[in-house]
Amino acid sequence: MDTEKTNMILREGFLVKRGHLVHNWKARWFVLMPDKLLYYKYEGGKRDSCQRGKIQLKDCVITSPFLEYENRPLVFKLRTKNKVDHFLEACSREERDDWAADITEAVDKLRVAAGGKVMDEEDQAGSQLHINLSKVLDAMYDVHSGIKMSNHVEQGSTYSNCFSGSAVVDWLVFMQLALTRVEAMTLASALLEEGFLRTVGTRSLEGIRTAGLSEQFMDDSTALYSFSDNLKKRGSVKAETSLSAVELSGKVIKRGILLKQGHRRKNWKVRLFVLRSEPDFLHYYDPTKDDVSPVGGFSLRSCLVSSLDDNGVPTGVKGNIQGNLFKIITHTDTHYFIQAPTHQEKMDWIDAIREHS
Structure with missing residues (x-):
């Protein structure tokens, strides 16, 4: 063997x-x-x-x-x-x-x-230096190597020129300005406390109201922040509302890569699925591109989801089947055939979809 x-x-x-x-x-x-x-x-x-x-x-x-x-x-x-x-x-x-x-x-x-x-953390990081918040802010604001600003959606509104809390934590760790995510949260909380950063939308504001002083900043992809108003702006933060923004504004409940059968050609493609609640939607993306623009999606309202037997090929399914199949029927009677990589992932997805349909 x-x-x-x-x-x-x-x-x-x-x-x-x-x-x-x-x-x-x-x-x-x-x-x-x-x-x-x-x-x-x-x-x-x-x-x-x-x-x-x-x-x-x-x-x-x-x-x-x-x-x-x-x-x-x-x-x-x-x-x-x-x-x-x-x-x-x-x-x-x-x-x-x-x-x-x-x-x-x-x-x-x-x-x-x-x-x-x-190698322990001290070997990798060397001696810890006192961090100058102004220098951290300058590094964050750098056009070439600083944190990237983009559009984000929260509760039906699209906010431009901002960034998520988890993106800030990622950046601080990547730039070696913090050794761990906990250190990065403390550093970002200090930037927030000093007025260098500001909250955008309601989720990040909630963090300030509920957390301790050193944990006001949220390591969360749905908590939004931007640079303070008194800085020279690379762009102003604006909120616009659209139908697609409403669909994509729910809380992310589950993400994962699954195989989806096409409706016309019946070929199988690898897709990144994202399940959101309030409103309850399931969107799917091409994972080789981005998770900003969905390839497709549908409301989970009145959806039916069922596990399919791996013995034999069910009606409507074509191609070379690995197994762990399940089917979703939308309220408009569209049938989606999906394969999970493992039996456990299949059952986890079925449970999550049933809970929000």
Whole structure:
């Protein structure tokens, strides 16, 4: 038996990978082993048994978050012993951090097994310096390397020229102005307290009212902030309301990559699904592009969701089926056939959709 198959699988799931020769992004199925990271392609609705690539973990260096790709805040970078860089993107901050933690642990174990030592935070960061808030603000405001401002949606309104709390925390950690996310929250809270940053919308304002002084800033993708009004603005914060903004304004309940069968060609495509509540909508995106503009979506009101038997191919389903199928019928009688990577993920999605339909 192949030794790679007998090794213990530490973690597996979809990640979006940047190509080496052609720098496009493609969704791949990754399998983390104790000493390597393997990746495969999904052909139609089934994982290709032919391995597409391998990343040796010995002496790898991981950078997470890696924020040099605009509009891709969920990327982390793996640099191999031979100085080859691999850029991988997860579907949520939690998943990105979990992948980074598991890979880091595997790399550390390999280093210890080879007689080395695991670098602690003090080794990596050096001595802690007193942070000048004005210098942090200048760095954040830098047009080239500062935090990126964009449009965000909250409660039916689209706010321009602002950023989320989790994006600020990511940026502070990436720029090594804070060692951990907790440190970054404390630093951002100080910027907020000094009036360098201001809240946008109601979610971030809620954080100020309910949290302690050092935790007023929220590490949350739905809490919005911008630079203070007394700064020279790169752009003013404006709110506009639209039908699509209302659809996308609900609280994100669940995110994940699933396989969806097309309505016309009946081919299977990898899609990032996002379930929101109040209003209850399920949107799906092309994970190789962005999670800003949905490819499609529908209201969960009066939806019916059901698990499909993996024995045989159900009516209406075509292609090479891996399994873990379920079906959603919308209130307009549109049928969606979806595959989850695992049985547990299928049941989790069914439960979440039923709760909000």
